[in-house]
Amino acid sequence: MRALLICIALILAPLTSANAVLPNEVLKDPLLEKRARALSKNIRCLVCQNQSIDDSNADLARDLRILVRERLTAGDSDTAVLDFLIARYGDFVMLKPPFKGSTYILWFGPVGIFIIAVIGLSVFFRRRQRLIAQGEDLTARLSGDERERLARLLDEDRP
Amino acid sequence: MPRLIFILPLLLFGAIAVYFAIGLTKDPRNLPSALIDKTAPEFTLPPLRDGEPGLANTDLGGEVKIVNVFASWCVPCKLEHPVFMRFSQQNDTPLYGINYKNIKSEAVAWLSQLGDPYQRIGFDLSGRVGIEWGVYGVPETYIIDKEGRIRYRHAGPILPKVMKETILPLITELKK
Structure with missing residues (x-):
């Protein structure tokens, strides 16, 4: 002890x-x-x-x-x-x-990058959501090669 | 367009590489002086050797002058010393010294052994005048213009290359 x-x-x-x-x-x-x-x-x-x-x-x-x-x-x-x-x-x-003029980029830089990233991601997901909602088959956008690979990957998971 | 996104990491890497390539070659110990283009700080220092003139801010200005902060305990000071000896023999620009946090007898012995390139020496035992100047390491060298403003600060020893490529051209420039 x-x-x-x-x-x-x-x-x-x-x-x-x-x-x-x-x-x-x-x-x-x-x-x-x-x-x-x-x-x-x-x-x-x-x-x-x-x-x-x-x-x-x-x-x-x-x-x-x-x-x-x-x-x-x-x-x-x-x-x-x-x-x-x-x-x-x-x-x-x-x-x-x-905290002053010449150091704003230091203080706001990380927040700025985060906001840009969030906007970018939300635009990306929203566009995809819209395409799905419109009933567009996203796999149709793939090349023949890619479609084959996707099918193979999905098959692997099936028992 | 979607392919472009794959180039993005490469671009990012390039940007960061350039940033570091510039940033890492800079010496972080070389700090910019906060006093550049400002009038030299107010100070009055007693002389190092009795009976000689001391150094005060009123001694600066009128013509281009150099102020060198030195100490006998400072090893790089010994390195730059011969450069200043040669300078004082070949150049008529006044060279003043601030003896920083030194034991008096040691500083006097150091100068009588190696030679004394200074026209005036202020004795700054407490280092307080050093703080007024923003000194963070010895040796430091300041160039003061005719109006008594600090125009340049070099932290670290003045090696022959620095003297030839930076100090001398700047003095010539300021004397115009």
Whole structure:
């Protein structure tokens, strides 16, 4: 039983967030610290690129974490802190791309492709439905070769 | 018409192949600077060596200038150093340095050993001025035009090829 519990604990261990924030960086005010953590999780570490500054051990990430906390302590709003960083490092500093003109294709692209696919499929099926409703024998459209193959395939299924 | 649909996957593959052929040759570490065509950020840095001039944004502008962010601990900086030595001997364009997060004595020793190509050096111990410039790795090199605007940023060492094919033509262009 104990072995099992230890196993479970070990399996779950990596799920607790491992982050790079050092104890001496943590702000005394828990509310500010919470905001700093939330912000840091969406700020990209420019050195390691796919890590947030909250996760990264890079020197620059540490500098930016301290900077974020300084600005929050000075009374900046969350957006003011982000704007400060975007002005210097560009939109890329945010892990989640901003929603604006140049990124519409990024946000709407997948939805657009899905809508086109749905329209295409519905046109395809509706047309087929209509042909069947009109009593058109669709097998008549097949070439002689294809008709033979179809007949053979259908025969295979018969007992 | 129905046959056309069979070509569609091939077309799609072609489009994706072109997309990757272009995308995968790009270096993801080469980030565009957010400061291109903007005035250099406000900053004031003390000198690296006492008694010498430091570096501030008011020192930029007037003529075309180069700002190079370097550190003695940075290995690629050593690689680009001889390129800047040669540049400072052959070109009268001012070359300014920002010494980034360096131990003072180490930076001074590094320069006296390898030579000092900079007319002015600002000492940025905390790296805060680096953040103002959007520095994310050293070395980085910026070209500032006569109006004091950042016109070009190169992240990584300036190798002879980059100097010859990018930096020098741009300086000539901006000096006009």
